[in-house]
Amino acid sequence: MKKVILVTLTFVLMISLFINVAFAEEVPEVAQTEEAQTENVSTDEKSTVRAKAKVIEIGEVTKKTTGNIEDTVQQIKIEILDGEYETKEFDTEFILSYDIDGKILAYELRKGDIVTVSLEADANGNVIPTVEGVVRSTYIYLLVLIFLLSIILVGGKKGIKAIIGLIITILAVWFILIKLIFAGYNAIWVSILTCAVIIIGTFIVIGGINKKVLTAIIGTLGGVISAGIVASIFSYLSELSGACEDAIQLSINMQTVSFNFRDLIFAGIVISALGACMDVGMSIASSLDEIKTKTKDISWKELFKSGMNIGRDVIGTMTNTLILAYVGGALKLILLFMACNIPLADILNQDTIAEEIISALAGSMGVVYTIPITAFVYAFLNRKKTIYKTTSENLIDGKRSLKL
Helix, strand or coil: CHHHHHHHHHHHHHHHHHHHHHCCCCHHHHHHHHHHHHHHCCHHHHCEEEEEEEEEEEEEEEEEEECCEEEEEEEEEEEECCCCCCCCEEEEEEECECCCCCCCECCCCCCCCEEEEEEEECCCCCEEEEEEEECCHHHHHHHHHHHHHHHHHHHHHHHHHHHHHHHHHHHHHHHHHHHHHHCCCCHHHHHHHHHHHHHHHHHHHHHCCCHHHHHHHHHHHHHHHHHHHHHHHHHHHCCCCCCCHHHHHHHHHCCCCCCCHHHHHHHHHHHHHHHHHHHHHHHHHHHHHHHHHHCCCCCHHHHHHHHHHHHHHHHHHHHHHHHHHHHHHCHHHHHHHHHCCCCHHHHHHCHHHHHHHHHHHHHHHHHHHHHHHHHHHHHHHCCCCCEECCCHHHCECCECEECC
């Protein structure tokens, strides 16, 4: 456990040093941009503040018509919990409708709910509160805590190692992948660097430093890079632009950095396929290591064959995992196209749908390629060696070599 903690601290330190060096020249520019934006904020915008509030009274749910739009609203009374308006109470309403027809409604607020509120002062000094939504972060934190406790309860010491690996993953994704791409660095190289840090850090924490872990690292990294290459090739052939609603909003709101959205496709696919590839890579490496331990005289060809046989059993479930994950993510969009009576061929031609399909298939191919790469690397690292000895006592039938 001491070694595990030492490795974790080393990785955290490496990531911190890397980020400090990488952003040494970026921070002043960002700071100046933020200052400039602050100076350009109008007086009206500065009068708008956000705060948390508690629902202290709930009223009736009624219909409210504004122009041609009819909304479902709930009358409530709130008490501000922080900021310059703390302890003040306001009567306001919460709009439950998400769409024009009122088919999609939010949950009605209950007494005691904590909500986020936008408070804007008009020219006469009157404060107008607008309830934005329920504060859900508390429940997310609770779920995270239950998740971590479940891992420790079921996994014991290995569960603690799994949590340390998860911490390394979160740090790498946030401080390397997101931060560096946001700063304008090449998304392809940043995603590969992120994958390398996650793979090496997680596997070393879980299995230490040995041939099994080295095999899993090489096999997994080879698989995810293969997935990215396949995705890049077919994204180019199908002329995917990477443009979607989120990309358009990002392009509009991000003025200081211009993103290459085609490269972001590569990064997204590589990161999405990483978990499945890690699972397959470590499973095959561990299985082959167990076989090698039990069968000392097994040849490297037999090891490779065993790895391929094990991998074939894994392919079905792992590829289904990625395909179903992508289908689940695009389910609402697919239903939207079906509701509009768009033919299947036209649905496939949509940029967003084509991107999801290519991502799912490329990610699954990454899992598939992880299998032979891992099996070959382990077999190669554990191949039998011939040692030549020249002393007279090793002469056997006139030959000067002895194969051990």
